[in-house]
Amino acid sequence: MGFLREWRRRRRLRSARLDEALWARVTAKLSFLRGLSESDTGRLKDLVVLFLAEKEMHGAHGLQLTDEVRLSIAAQACLPILNLGLDVYQGWVGVIVYPGEFRVQKEEVDESGVVHTFEEELAGEAWPGGPVILSWEDVGLSERGYNVVIHEFAHKIHMDGGGGEDFPAARKGMDAEKWRKTLEEAYERFCADVDSGEPTFIDPYAAEHPAEFFAVMSEAFFTESAVLARDWPQLYGELALFYKQDPAGRGG
Numbered sequence: 001m002g003f004l005r006e007w008r009r010r011r012r013l014r015s016a017r018l019d020e021a022l023w024a025r026v027t028a029k030l031s032f033l034r035g036l037s038e039s040d041t042g043r044l045k046d047l048v049v050l051f052l053a054e055k056e057m058h059g060a061h062g063l064q065l066t067d068e069v070r071l072s073i074a075a076q077a078c079l080p081i082l083n084l085g086l087d088v089y090q091g092w093v094g095v096i097v098y099p100g101e102f103r104v105q106k107e108e109v110d111e112s113g114v115v116h117t118f119e120e121e122l123a124g125e126a127w128p129g130g131p132v133i134l135s136w137e138d139v140g141l142s143e144r145g146y147n148v149v150i151h152e153f154a155h156k157i158h159m160d161g162g163g164g165e166d167f168p169a170a171r172k173g174m175d176a177e178k179w180r181k182t183l184e185e186a187y188e189r190f191c192a193d194v195d196s197g198e199p200t201f202i203d204p205y206a207a208e209h210p211a212e213f214f215a216v217m218s219e220a221f222f223t224e225s226a227v228l229a230r231d232w233p234q235l236y237g238e239l240a241l242f243y244k245q246d247p248a249g250r251g252g
Ligand SMILES: [Zn+2]
Pocket: 151, 155, 212, 215
């Protein structure tokens, strides 16, 4: 199976061509891609070609999926897997894009066992083994430290890659104990920072749950890497091992 998939991908890459003018236009808005070396950019483009071929993107609520929308989402989704490979996103195909925030029904069971249903407005959502849902308006709001595409795909990497509810499992070759401890301690420190009422550089939403902390810190890792490396050096080091990338070392 793996061999056949590889063969298909190689064949596809030989015949497919990325629209270079469109790539330049789309990535001009994604400043965190600027520091990539030529060979990294080449591998990112290959991943994007395969991502667009293997995943199915749908516009919802009348959103017209232009080539620009598709390419922008694919480029951002593929950055975290640049050195991990597309198989990390194996087992699901759907990416659904809404024009803006979308409403979802949520259910919560309180301590007395009563089920409460309520509606929530979301900028993005990821399902284990299922689709990624994004608000295009929020994708467009991406800035240093905030990136809804990387956030949701970090959840996918966590959900579909094993590990507990809180954090993804360490990668082969990593010190699993150090990985878990570093994340736990960083999460506790961050929650204490938020509780103290001091403004935090990282989105306080990261204090909601360890899994959210991992996703938000992944956004910062790729889009505000120098600051993360400076303020959270241990965490940065572990994320660099996990993603097999050193964005702060890229400059640019
Ligand atoms: Zn999240």
